Amino acid sequence: MSKKTSNAQNHEQQDTKYLDMDLLRFTTAGSVDDGKSTLIGRLLYDSKSIFEDQMDAIEKTSKSSGEEGVNLALLTDGLKAEREQKITIDVAYRYFATPKRKFIIADTPGHTQYTRNMVTGASTAELAVVLIDASKGVLTQSRRHAFISSLLQIPHLVVAVNKMDLVDYDEEVFNEIVADFRNFSKKLDIDNITYIPISALKGDNVVSKTRVGKSTNGQKGSEETNFMSWYNGPTLLHHLETVKVDASHNVVDFRFPVQYVIRPNQNFRGFSGRIVSGRIKPGDEITVLPSKLSSKVKEIVTKGENLKEAFPGDSVVLTIEDEIDISRGDMIVRKNNVPKITTHFEAYICWMDDDAMKTGKKYQMMHTTKVTPVFFDEVIYKMNVDTLSSEDADELKLNEIGRVKLTSAQPLFIDAYQVNQRTGSFIVIDPASNVTVGAGMIRASSTESTKNSKLKTQTSPNIVWEPWNIPREEREKRNGHQANVLWFTGISGAGKSTIAKALEKKLWEEGKQTVLLDGDQVRHGLNGDLGFSPEDRTENIRRVGETARLFFEHGNIVLCTFVSPYAEDRERVRDLLPDGKFIEVHVMCDPKTAQERDPKGLYEKAKKGEIKGLTGYDADHETPNSALTIDTDAISVDDAVELLLSKIK
Amino acid sequence: MTKRQTHLKQLEDEGIYIMREVAAQFERPVLLFSGGKDSIVMVHLALKAFYPAKIPFPLMHVDTGHNFDETIAFRDKLVEENNVELIVGSVQESIDKGDVKEETGPDASRNALQTVTLLDTLKKHQVDAALGGGRRDEEKARAKERFFSHRDAFGQWDPKNQRPELWNMYNGLKNQGEHFRVFPISNWTEMDVWQYIAQEEIDIPEIYFAHERKVFNRRGVWLADTDYVNRMEEEELETRTVRFRTIGDATCTGAVLSTASNMEEIIQEVASARQTERGNRHDDKRSETAMEDRKRQGYF
Ligand SMILES: Nc1nc2c(ncn2[C@@H]2O[C@H](COP(=O)(O)OP(=O)(O)O)[C@@H](O)[C@H]2O)c(=O)[nH]1
Numbered sequence: 001m002s003k004k005t006s007n008a009q010n011h012e013q014q015d016t017k018y019l020d021m022d023l024l025r026f027t028t029a030g031s032v033d034d035g036k037s038t039l040i041g042r043l044l045y046d047s048k049s050i051f052e053d054q055m056d057a058i059e060k061t062s063k064s065s066g067e068e069g070v071n072l073a074l075l076t077d078g079l080k081a082e083r084e085q086k087i088t089i090d091v092a093y094r095y096f097a098t099p100k101r102k103f104i105i106a107d108t109p110g111h112t113q114y115t116r117n118m119v120t121g122a123s124t125a126e127l128a129v130v131l132i133d134a135s136k137g138v139l140t141q142s143r144r145h146a147f148i149s150s151l152l153q154i155p156h157l158v159v160a161v162n163k164m165d166l167v168d169y170d171e172e173v174f175n176e177i178v179a180d181f182r183n184f185s186k187k188l189d190i191d192n193i194t195y196i197p198i199s200a201l202k203g204d205n206v207v208s209k210t211r212v213g214k215s216t217n218g219q220k221g222s223e224e225t226n227f228m229s230w231y232n233g234p235t236l237l238h239h240l241e242t243v244k245v246d247a248s249h250n251v252v253d254f255r256f257p258v259q260y261v262i263r264p265n266q267n268f269r270g271f272s273g274r275i276v277s278g279r280i281k282p283g284d285e286i287t288v289l290p291s292k293l294s295s296k297v298k299e300i301v302t303k304g305e306n307l308k309e310a311f312p313g314d315s316v317v318l319t320i321e322d323e324i325d326i327s328r329g330d331m332i333v334r335k336n337n338v339p340k341i342t343t344h345f346e347a348y349i350c351w352m353d354d355d356a357m358k359t360g361k362k363y364q365m366m367h368t369t370k371v372t373p374v375f376f377d378e379v380i381y382k383m384n385v386d387t388l389s390s391e392d393a394d395e396l397k398l399n400e401i402g403r404v405k406l407t408s409a410q411p412l413f414i415d416a417y418q419v420n421q422r423t424g425s426f427i428v429i430d431p432a433s434n435v436t437v438g439a440g441m442i443r444a445s446s447t448e449s450t451k452n453s454k455l456k457t458q459t460s461p462n463i464v465w466e467p468w469n470i471p472r473e474e475r476e477k478r479n480g481h482q483a484n485v486l487w488f489t490g491i492s493g494a495g496k497s498t499i500a501k502a503l504e505k506k507l508w509e510e511g512k513q514t515v516l517l518d519g520d521q522v523r524h525g526l527n528g529d530l531g532f533s534p535e536d537r538t539e540n541i542r543r544v545g546e547t548a549r550l551f552f553e554h555g556n557i558v559l560c561t562f563v564s565p566y567a568e569d570r571e572r573v574r575d576l577l578p579d580g581k582f583i584e585v586h587v588m589c590d591p592k593t594a595q596e597r598d599p600k601g602l603y604e605k606a607k608k609g610e611i612k613g614l615t616g617y618d619a620d621h622e623t624p625n626s627a628l629t630i631d632t633d634a635i636s637v638d639d640a641v642e643l644l645l646s647k648i649k
Numbered sequence: 650m651t652k653r654q655t656h657l658k659q660l661e662d663e664g665i666y667i668m669r670e671v672a673a674q675f676e677r678p679v680l681l682f683s684g685g686k687d688s689i690v691m692v693h694l695a696l697k698a699f700y701p702a703k704i705p706f707p708l709m710h711v712d713t714g715h716n717f718d719e720t721i722a723f724r725d726k727l728v729e730e731n732n733v734e735l736i737v738g739s740v741q742e743s744i745d746k747g748d749v750k751e752e753t754g755p756d757a758s759r760n761a762l763q764t765v766t767l768l769d770t771l772k773k774h775q776v777d778a779a780l781g782g783g784r785r786d787e788e789k790a791r792a793k794e795r796f797f798s799h800r801d802a803f804g805q806w807d808p809k810n811q812r813p814e815l816w817n818m819y820n821g822l823k824n825q826g827e828h829f830r831v832f833p834i835s836n837w838t839e840m841d842v843w844q845y846i847a848q849e850e851i852d853i854p855e856i857y858f859a860h861e862r863k864v865f866n867r868r869g870v871w872l873a874d875t876d877y878v879n880r881m882e883e884e885e886l887e888t889r890t891v892r893f894r895t896i897g898d899a900t901c902t903g904a905v906l907s908t909a910s911n912m913e914e915i916i917q918e919v920a921s922a923r924q925t926e927r928g929n930r931h932d933d934k935r936s937e938t939a940m941e942d943r944k945r946q947g948y949f
Contacts, residue, residue, distance in 0.1 A: 023656035264702035303700035315665040434822040
C-alpha cells in the first residue's frame with residue numbers, strides 16, 4: 001500500500017512510477033477539537049510519511065504529558081503552540097504521497113475568527129475536507145466551512161464525520177448528520193459532496209476499513225475488524241487518491257497574463273507567463289489586451305524543445321508573428337474569445353485586516369499580473385455567514401464577507417470567478433503598509449452568463465454583447481415609470497397567478513406598460529420541449545429569466561409567476577438584472593390550503609400517484625432568504641396588490 | 650481532453666512562475682546558492698524560466714570557509730558553464746573584520762555566524778529579494794512559511810506580520826529597506842527534489858553518492874573528518890561508505906551510511922528512509938527550536 005513498503009519489492013517498477021503521479025491540493029477545516037490534527041496525523045502516519053525522528057519526538061512529548069499511546073495530533077501541533085502565544089494563526093502546509101498521488105494539505109485552524117485563513121487555504125484547493133464531530137452534529141462552524149468552500153468554488157467537498165467510535169459506530173447518527181448537512185447544502189453551490197464516517201483516533205475508514213481491535217460485542221480480537229460494515233463507500237484516502245479533478249479546469253477560454261518579457265537580444269522577444277486557462281498552438285490567432293492588436297502565435301518556447309500545444313498550468317514563453325508592444329500586466333487571448341474589459345465591477349470580498357474596509361479610500365489591487373489603484377464604491381451587503389442571509393453594511397470588518405462595487409484606475413481583463421478562478425480573483429493591498437488586506441472574487445455582470453455556464457448557458461464566445469438600440473432609461477422616461485421584474489415564486493395553489501393578474505390589471509388602469517409571463521403559458525410554447533426534471537426546471541427558469549430581461553430592457557414592468565422551486569435558479573435570474581430591479585415575491589400558504597384550492601387538479605393527480613415530484617407535495621420549495629413574503633392565508637388579494645404597488649413606486 | 654500534468658511538471662511550472670514573479674516585481678534579486686541539491690534545482694529552474702535569455706540575477710553564496718572542496722569546485726563549474734554572475738559573502742571576512750566572533754569548543758560551527766554575513770552581503774548589494782531553496786516539508790516551523798516571506802529593515806522575520814497568499818498572487822510590494830525571501834520550491838518534498846533531479850538528469854556533486862570517507866560518530870551523527878571540525882580524542886576515526894543527504898557547512902552536515910551510488914538507488918533509499926534529512930543536521934539537534942530561532946534572526 002504505502003510507497004515505502006511496496007518500493008522494496010517492486011524495485012524496477014518504482015523507478016518510473018513517479019512519472020505518472022499527479023498532484024491533489026486539498027484543504028481541511030473543522031471546529032476546534034473536531035479532530036483535525038488527529039486526522040492529518042493519521043493520514044501522514046498510515047501513509048508512512050512520518051519519519052522515525054519525528055515519531056520519536058512526538059512519542060517523547062506524548063509520554064511526558066502522560067498520554068497513553070502516541071498522540072498523532074502532535075505531528076501538526078505547530079499551530080497550537082502559536083495559538084497559546086497568540087501569534088497569527090494561519091495556514092500550514094503538509095505533504096504526503098502514495099504511489100498514485102502527491103498531496104498538499106492546506107491545514108487551516110478551526111477557530112471562529114479565522115474565516116480569512118480558510119479562504120486563504122481554500123483559494124488553492126481542489127477539494128475540501130470538512131470535519132464534523134459525530135457526537136456534536138452539524139455546528140454553525142461546519143456550515144461556515146461549507147459556505148466558504150462554495151464561495152471559493154472548490155469543486156469537491158468531503159464531509160468527514162469523525163469520532164464515530166464515540167457514538168458506537170451507529171449508522172443512524174451518521175445518517176442524521178448527512179441529512180442535516182444535505183438540507184443545508186442545498187442552498188450552496190457545490191455539486192460534489194461525499195460523506196464518510198471515520199474515526200481519526202482509531203483509524204477506521206481513514207486509510208483502511210478494517211483494523212485490529214475490540215469488536216462491538218466487547219470481545220477482544222486480533223482479527224482485522226470492520227467496525228462500520230454498513231458503510232459501502234470509499235475510505236477517505238481512497239477517495240482522495242481517486243477523485244477526478246480535471247473537470248474543474250477551464251480548457252475553453254485561453255487567457256495568458258504576461259508576466260515578464262524575455263529579450264536576450266535584438267532578434268528574440270518572448271512573452272513569459274503561465275497559461276491560466278484554455279490552450280494554444282503555434283499559428284493560432286491572438287489578440288493582445290489592452291491594445292486589441294491582433295497577431296498569430298509563432299512559437300511556444302521552452303528550454304528543451306518548442307511545444308506543439310500548451311495547456312492550462314504550463315509555464316511557457318510565447319513569441320508572436322508581428323511586432324506588438326507588450327509588457328507585464330497585458331493579456332494575450334484568442335481573437336474571438338476575449339474577457340470583459342472594464343474598470344467597474346462587482347465582487348465578493350473577504351476582508352483580512354484589523355482595519356475595516358472603507359468605501360472611498362484608495363487601495364491597490366493585484367489582478368493576474370497587474371497592479372492598479374482601486375476604490376470600493378459601495379458595500380451592497382454583507383453576508384451573515386452563519387445564516388446565509390444578507391445584511392446592510394457600509395464597511396467590512398476583519399473576517400467579514402460582503403458583496404461590493406469597485407472601480408479600478410486601469411481597465412482590467414476579467415471573467416466571472418465562477419467561470420475562471422484566475423482571471424476572476426484579485427487581492428487588495430493597503431498602500432500604506434503594503435499588506436494584503438482583502439481577497440476578491442469577481443461576480444458575473446449582467447451581460448455575462450453565470451452559474452453552470454459551461455453546461456448550458458455559456459454565451460457563445462463569438463458573440464459580442466451589443467448595447468440596446470434605445471437605452472432603457474430613455475424608454476422609462478417616455479413611459480413615465482420605471483421598469484421592473486416582479487418574480488412570484490411559491491407552490492402550486494399558493495395564489496401567485498391570482499395576485500399577479502390583479503396587480504397587472506391595476507397597473508394597466510394606471511397606464512403602465514406591463515407583461516405577464518405565466519408558467520403554464522410559457523410551457524405550452526417557448527418551453528414546450530421541457531419536462532419537470534430538475535435540469536428541465538432549471539432550463540425553464542433560465543429561458544424565462546432571459547425573456548423577462550428582454551421585456552425589462554424595453555421598459556416594461558414584467559410580472560413572472562413560476563413555481564421556481566430552486567433558489568439557485570431564481571438567483572440566476574436576479575443576476576441578469578441590475579441591482580434592486582429583481583423583486584422576489586414569495587407567495588405562500590399552508591400546504592393544506594393549497595391542496596384544497598388545487599386550481600389545476602395537480603394535487604389530486606399527485607395523490608393518485610399519477611404525477612411525481614410535485615412541488616409542495618412530494619418535492620420541496622426552497623424558501624427565499626430575502627424575498628417579500630405574502631401569506632395568502634392571512635391577507636386578501638387586494639391588500640397584497642396594494643403592498644406590491646407600494647414596492648414598485 | 651487535456652492530460653493532467655504529473656506532480657513534477659506542476660511543481661516545476663509553479664517554481665518557474667515564482668522565479669519570473671521575482672524577476673518582474675523586484676529590482677535587485679539574487680539566488681542564494683549553498684551548493685546543495687536544492688539550490689542546484691533552483692538554478693535549473695531559473696535557467697528554464699528565462700530561456701533563451703540568461704538568468705537575469707546573480708547567484709549569491711555565503712561561504713563559511715568550511716565547505717567541502719567538492720562544493721566549491723561544483724559551484725565554480727556551474728557558474729562558468731551557465732554564464733551567471735556570482736557574489737560571494739565570506740564569513741571569514743566577517744570574522745576578520747570583527748563583526749562576529751568564532752565559536753569555540755567541539756561543537757563550534759560557523760552556521761550561526763552565516764546570518765551576519767548573509768545580511769551584510771544582502772545590504773551591500775542592496776538586494777530586495779533573495780531566492781532560497783527552502784522547502785516546507787523540511788521542518789515543522791517551515792510548514793506555514795510563505796512563498797514570499799517578508800523581512801523588515803533589519804532582515805528579521807516577524808511571524809505576526811506575514812501576508813496571506815491567495816490563489817497565485819504574490820504581493821511583493823514593500824517599503825524602503827525591507828526585503829523578501831522567496832521560496833519557489835516551497836511545495837516540494839525531499840522525494841520530489843530527488844525525482845526531479847533524476848527526471849531532468851541534473852548534475853549534482855559527487856558527495857551525494859556513496860563513497861568511502863573518514864568519518865567519526867558524534868551523538869549519532871556521522872561527521873566527516875575535515876580541518877574545520879574539532880574532533881575529540883575519544884571520537885575515533887573510521888573509514889565508512891557514506892553519502893550526504895544535504896550539503897552545508899562541513900562542521901555540521903552529517904553523512905549517512907549508504908551504498909546508494911546512482912540516482913535510482915538514492916530514490917530507493919529516500920523512499921524507505923526512516924529519518925528526515927534534517928535528522929542528520931547536527932546544528933538542528935542543538936535545540937528543539939533551532940530552526941525557528943535562526944529564521945527569526947534572518948538566517949532563512
Ligand atoms: N474518540 C475519538 N476522539 C478523537 C477522534 N479524533 C480526535 N479525537 C480527540 O479529540 C480531541 C481533539 O483532537 P485534535 O485532533 O487535537 O482536534 P483539532 O482541534 O480539530 O485539531 C483529542 O483529544 C483527540 O484525541 C476520534 O475519531 N475519536
